[in-house]
């Protein structure tokens with residue numbers, strides 16, 4: 001049984017003429033990493049929010065370790081929230097500026113009743129900070145005194161402190177300086193291995209996904225148009241949209257760039273209705 005099974009999930013926001021997410025299906029195995037790629041507006045973040053239970057789908061099913069989450073009672077959702085943690089794109093807005101690092105990282109331990117004893121909770125927070133390359137000297141500081149890369153480490157510590165099984169990362173390095181992106185990616189790769197974490201990893205940058213993920217799903221117009229192993233998708237893309245997306249590395253040649261844009265535009269209008277998982 002897969003750790004996470006998402007089946008035919010659909011979400012249409014009020015006023016939208018087409019669903020933001022349309023019959024999306026995929027599975028995530030324990031300790032594996034699935035990359036979700038696609039252009040802006042293709043439905044990646046909405047899919048992540050649906051999986052995490054932050055918004056309700058209009059239809060479909062999200063099963064975590066055998067438990068259906070769609071329409072589940074509050075207590076079930078609360079337990080699932082511990083298992084499905086989120087790291088957002090912008091560590092400047094995702095961390096409450098009025099909370100110290102000790103509170104930011106320890107909050108989940110308290111909320112989920114994992115460690116009520118203050119001294120033990122502090123020990124666990126320090127241990128978690130060390131696992132992301134920070135230490136106890138950072139405990140009493142506020143987010144404003146950290147760089148973007150360090151803030152993202154705090155956000156990751158906050159997410160992994162409760163020992164989730166799935167970490168949903170929505171563009172976790174795209175707001176960071178290029179010089180620190182690789183460090184944060186390496187950290188996520190190391191944590192995945194050490195903690196047997198499954199990653200649902202959203203990124204515009206195909207190179208980033210190729211580096212970190214063993215499977216890749218390509219989204220276009222709210223649908224998954226192709227899903228498969230990293231090598232299969234990158235080396236032998238089956239879908240025209242995937243091929244156009246893979247061709248979208250910056251190229252200096254204007255004629256090639258025009259050809260790429262028209263291939264992308266053409267493939268957008270022939271989105272395949274089927275989904276493979």
Ligand SMILES: Nc1ncnc2c1ncn2[C@@H]1O[C@H](COP(=O)(O)OP(=O)(O)OP(=O)(O)O)[C@@H](O)[C@H]1O
Pocket residue numbers: 013014016020038039040041042043044045046047
């Ligand atoms: N809360 C919302 N209310 C209305 N429409 C929304 C909402 N959230 C997303 N959308 C719309 O749903 C579609 C998919 O958006 P989504 O953010 O999931 O795409 P994305 O692939 O993650 O894009 P990006 O890479 O720019 O974040 C877009 O048309 C977006 O405008």
